Amino acid sequence: MSHKPSVLYFEDEPMSRMVMEMLLKRGLGFDDVTIFEDSADFQNRISNLATTPDIVFLDIHIEPYNGFDMLKMLREHPRFERSRIIALTASVMNEEIQMLQDAGFDGGIAKPINQVTFPQLLERILDGDVVWSIV
Numbered sequence: 349m350s351h352k353p354s355v356l357y358f359e360d361e362p363m364s365r366m367v368m369e370m371l372l373k374r375g376l377g378f379d380d381v382t383i384f385e386d387s388a389d390f391q392n393r394i395s396n397l398a399t400t401p402d403i404v405f406l407d408i409h410i411e412p413y414n415g416f417d418m419l420k421m422l423r424e425h426p427r428f429e430r431s432r433i434i435a436l437t438a439s440v441m442n443e444e445i446q447m448l449q450d451a452g453f454d455g456g457i458a459k460p461i462n463q464v465t466f467p468q469l470l471e472r473i474l475d476g477d478v479v480w481s482i483v
Contacts, residue, residue: 353474354380356394356401358387358418359436360410367461368405376467387413390421400427403473405457408437408448416451423452432473436461440482455479 355372359365365383372378380399390413404422408415415435422428435448435456448456455478457469465481472479 352378352380353402354378354399355382355403355405356397356431357381357383357405358410358415359383359405359407360385361407361459364407364436364459364461367463371461371463371466375463376470386410387418390418394422394425394428401431403432403434403470404428405434405436406453407459408435408444409439416447419451419453432476434473434479437482445480445482449480456482458482 355378357365357368359368365385369381369383372381382397382401384393387410406415406418413421419433422431422433432454435453436459437444437448437456438459440458445456455473457466457479458481469479469481
């Protein structure tokens with residue numbers, strides 16, 4: 349990808365938000381990073397973004413709309429048809445991984461984020477790979 353990607357992240361856990369912001373901005377030099385600490389007013393927020401994100405990270409266990417709800421709304425929004433939508437989850441049960449895949453996520457990454465492997469995973473996702481790193 350020739351330009352620095354635009355990233356949108358929904359996460360209610362402060363430490364996860366801090367780590368992701370540090371990784372994306374300081375570690376990878378991304379400057380277009382938007383992070384929301386809840387999913388309230390979701391439709392308005394995504395409609396009012398200055399740029400359409402290349403990649404959207406969704407915390408699965410967030411309120412009031414969970415990751416599955418947000419995925420459905422993003423998939424129905426024409427602006428986000430090219431965005432890669434990745435689930436972030438701390439729960440790693442096989443049934444949930446299957447549910448994430450069935451729901452149509454473009455991949456999933458376990459929390460807490462592994463700061464060593466994350467840059468390579470992100471590069472693969474941006475290259476179009478479907479990445480399931482939930483172990």
